[in-house]
Amino acid sequence: MSISKRKKIYLILIVSVMLVSVLTALLTKSSFASNEEFNDLSEYEDALVTVTSNDSFTSIYFNNNIKDVKELWQQADTVVRGVPLEPRKHLHQATFTPLQVSIVLKGELKENVINIYEPSDIDFTSQKLSFYYSRSGYLLMENDxxxxxxxxxxxxxxxxxxxxxxxxxxxxxxxxYAKYPVGSTWEGDIISSESSDFTLKDVYGYDILTRDDQILSKYLDFRNQLEQHDYQLNMSE
Incomplete structure (x- = not known):
């Protein structure tokens, strides 16, 4: 192979990598397009709930194949305890939530308030109805x-x-598997596969939304382990 041909192949590879990076950035940005602020989630208890399961989208940003709590700890850049603040902002495919951090369990933070892009959102576009979209089972954090x-x-x-x-x-x-309410009394329920018509009020107080018994069992196992450690998890990396 000639040197000039090698250079062309090398340049093509570089351009391809750059294009993938740019497309990823554009996808991220489009996912977070600003729309409308809101405060208390309970104000939208009549919103119709849709649980979306787009594996290709989810796998870009999230890991739902966590095997155990130790892997959860190791893969996280930061582990914190905190309370959501107001106002929150509805985005496209996400909700922007400020979080008042009470304890940093892993990592270092420069400030006590951080921003969380939660993968669920409320659609306010209809004047008669609002819609709550749970991305792959995620439920927005509840106030207080x-x-x-x-x-x-x-x-x-x-x-x-x-x-x-x-x-x-x-x-x-x-x-x-990345969000656990401290002191949760939720015993664990799967959402019915027979009913696709339920409201946010029907699942208020749930920790996650799933129709899969194995996912629910794993989540509850992780939560129980965290409770046993009084949420003061400290695992070697």
């Missing part, structure tokens, strides 16, 4: 409840310089 959260840094292309706001912004590591 404390949570333990396993978080990862906001993904950006290599070489991209984050703004100050982006530096304090995070995603849940998983839509299923």
């Amino acid at each position: 409840r404390e949570y333990i959260l396993f978080l990862k840094k906001l993904p950006v292309p290599e070489g991209y310089e984050k703004s100050e706001e982006e530096e304090r912004s995070y995603l849940p590591l998983s839509t299923l």
Whole structure:
């Protein structure tokens, strides 16, 4: 193979990598397009709930194949306890939620308030109805409840310089296994596969939404382990 041909192949590879990075950045940005602020989630208890399961979208940003609590801990960039603040902001395919951090269990934070992009949102476009979209089983944090959260840094292309706001912004590591209400009394229920017509009021107080018994069992097992440690988890990396 000639040197000039090798150079062409090399350039094509570089351009391809750059294009993938740009497309990933555009997808991330489009997912977080700003729309409308709201406060108390209970105000939308009549919103019709839809549980979306787009594996290709979910796998880009989240890991729902966590095997155990130790892996959950190891893969998280930051683990915190905190309470959601107001106002929250409805975005496209996500909700922007400020979080008042009470305890940092893993990682280092420069500020006590961070931003969480939660993978669920409320659609306000209809004047008669509102719709609540749960992305792969995730439920938005409820006001005045404390949570333990396993978080990862906001993904950006290599070489991209984050703004100050982006530096304090995070995603849940998983839509299923990254959020645990402290002191939850939820015993665990699967949503009926026979009914596709239910409201946010019907699932208020749930920790996750799933029709899969194995997913529910794993979630409850993880939660029980965290409760046994009084949520003060400290695992070697």
